[in-house]
Amino acid sequence: MPSPFPGMDPYFExxxxxxxxxxxxxxxxxxxxxxxxxxxxxxxxxxEIYDSGEHVFEGGVFIPDVGVHRRKQKNGRSAASAALxxxxxxxxxxxxxxxxxxxxxxxxRAKKLVTAIxxxxxxxxxxxxxxxxxxxxxxxxxSPVHLLEIDLVRAGRRVPMQLPLPAAPYFVLLCRAxxxxxTQVWPIQFDEPLPRVPVPLLSPDPDVTLDLQQAFTxxxxxxxxxxxLDYTAPPDVPLPAPWHKWAQKRIRAAARSxxxx
Numbered sequence: 613m614p615s616p617f618p619g620m621d622p623y624f625e626x627x628x629x630x631x632x633x634x635x636x637x638x639x640x641x642x643x644x645x646x647x648x649x650x651x652x653x654x655x656x657x658x659x660e661i662y663d664s665g666e667h668v669f670e671g672g673v674f675i676p677d678v679g680v681h682r683r684k685q686k687n688g689r690s691a692a693s694a695a696l697x698x699x700x701x702x703x704x705x706x707x708x709x710x711x712x713x714x715x716x717x718x719x720x721r722a723k724k725l726v727t728a729i730x731x732x733x734x735x736x737x738x739x740x741x742x743x744x745x746x747x748x749x750x751x752x753x754x755s756p757v758h759l760l761e762i763d764l765v766r767a768g769r770r771v772p773m774q775l776p777l778p779a780a781p782y783f784v785l786l787c788r789a790x791x792x793x794x795t796q797v798w799p800i801q802f803d804e805p806l807p808r809v810p811v812p813l814l815s816p817d818p819d820v821t822l823d824l825q826q827a828f829t830x831x832x833x834x835x836x837x838x839x840x841l842d843y844t845a846p847p848d849v850p851l852p853a854p855w856h857k858w859a860q861k862r863i864r865a866a867a868r869s870x871x872x873x
Contacts, residue, residue: 614829614832614833615832615837615838616859616862616865618804619782619801619802619803619804619805619806619825620764620800620802620806620828621841622766622859623842623847625847626847627848628841630711632837633713633731635831636828636831637657637713637714637715638713639827640822641715643826643827643830644715644717647820647821648717648820651720651813651817652718652813653717653720654715654716655715655716656713656714660710661709661710661735661736661744712735713731715728715729716728717729726758726814727758727759727760728752728758728759728760730749730762731761731763732763732765732768732770734765734767734768737770738769742768746772749771753787756789757789758812759787760809760822761784761785761786761787763782763783763785766782777797778797780801781802782800782806783799785798786809786810802855802859806825806828807824807825808822809821843863
């Protein structure tokens, strides 16, 4: 069964992000290789990055992944022993390594990196992960490599721009090597399909087109994500109130359609 949403599925923004991220990077590389041969090849790459485990939402509000439990004092304990028991028990935030994926378009003969397709993730939009990503980003932006950034996560901080980005939950940004600092920006609303975007190559070769919605749909269907995502519960990253009602309506309509089939 397809995703109930016309574009990005907000249910991927929480605990299922890493699984989706891995599958989506591979699917994008597969779609590009259909049109890049024989001079270029798209490769899905992977590395481990440090993540603090904190959720950071727009506005800089930190919401850690913690549990809070109030201690209950049992009758019969002395005042001295009761005083030694803390009133709360919580789980601290521990840093750890998480996988991060991206796609590289390389020229096949010299293996030269031509275009980097980066995915903004919860882990590289906050804390040490963000600092690592911005360092890598600066290195790309001072090189002859084109940079295509796909930001399908609302949590965390956006990439730095000289002016604020338009109001939208998701973005695609393309910074061509020969036009910096000018950056093409595709804002994406909840009710819009993911865009078709150009992927620049070496001059004089023309751009190739990456249909992000087609790649997303293939990824969703082939990985059977409809069996993994729990649409009976709210998404891990809450939707704004008007969009929450819109999402529930689409989920109910998709469920009715699936039942009929």
